[in-house]
Amino acid sequence: MELNYEGFYRFVRDELNVDLNAYKEKQLKRRIATVMKSSGALTLEDYSELIASDEVIRNKFLDYITINVTEFYRNKDIFTDFEFILRDYLNRQFKNIKIWSAACSIGAEPYSLAMILDKNNIKTNEKIIATDIDDNILKKAKDGVFKDFEIKNLDKKDLDKYFIEKENKYYIKDNIKGMVSFKKHDLVLDKYQKGFHAIICRNVIIYLKSETKDEIYKKFNESLVKGGILFTGATEAIYNPKEFGFKKISTFIYEKI
Incomplete structure (x- = not known):
């Protein structure tokens, strides 16, 4: 049975110690869909397996989900x-x-x-x-x-x-x-x-x-x-x-x- 988003969030919390439930839902799901597509996975279940087994994909997921846009003296x-x-x-x-x-x-x-x-x-x-x-x-x-x-x-x-x-x-x-x-x-x-x-x-x-x-x-x-x-x-x-x-x-x- 394929993972739903609730199951995927639980997986991320257990495996990566990141609480995705804290993020705004629409923005988060859009970002997950984008980064999942880039990995070649078609389902959240496949994607969770890739995250668990492939360090490159895992790091890319974390980099994309956690916002990292900045500059010196921003604003x-x-x-x-x-x-x-x-x-x-x-x-x-x-x-x-x-x-x-x-x-x-x-x-x-x-x-x-x-x-x-x-x-x-x-x-x-x-x-x-x-x-x-x-x-x-x-x-x-x-x-x-x-x-x-x-x-x-x-x-x-x-x-x-x-x-x-x-x-x-x-x-x-x-x-x-x-x-x-x-x-x-x-x-x-x-x-x-x-x-x-x-x-x-x-x-x-x-x-x-x-x-x-x-x-x-x-x-x-x-x-x-x-x-x-x-x-x-x-x-x-x-x-x-x-x-x-x-x-x-x-x-x-x-x-x-």
Whole structure:
């Protein structure tokens, strides 16, 4: 008997420890159909067998299902607002700042944060914690090698200071790379660390169901110290921030109250 989507989701949870029930159904099924077709499988049952037996197909499935589109200083105007708050508010309120870049994808975001800390001489006791669900993406992030379209928002001064250009690729310098610690973490299934002064989670929550979003916002609030900041994506406004213990202080930036 062929697997239905419920059975396939259960298989993915058991075998890959990824909860697909947290994602918006229509978008998810469309993405599964696309990546399944590329594998040559005709049914979810055949596809599950390929995922279980073929590492290449398994990694392609994970890469496609978990969203990994990013760039340095994505939505630059909004990122500039966050830099101002980090420098002129958080840096003055707290002696040492602890930062979490959640769902960090290829590393452009935590490395952007590291450059901000360096440029503004902001001190931290710990490395920026950068997490993602995808092992392959984390490896790419740790490598710190980027293409021209991923660094398009950076000016020449930052490129010269923080990157080495070689054969049309941009290699992040070791001093910035050393400011970030990459770890695997699932926002839906795993526990959250506490004591953060800033959490950046952008352009990921939009793909999740409303009840999953709400639970994540509550967990983010619990992970932040009072007065800490949550920075969300440009399509991820929290319309009822007080419900989750936040107040809006700028576009897509919220303070724990």
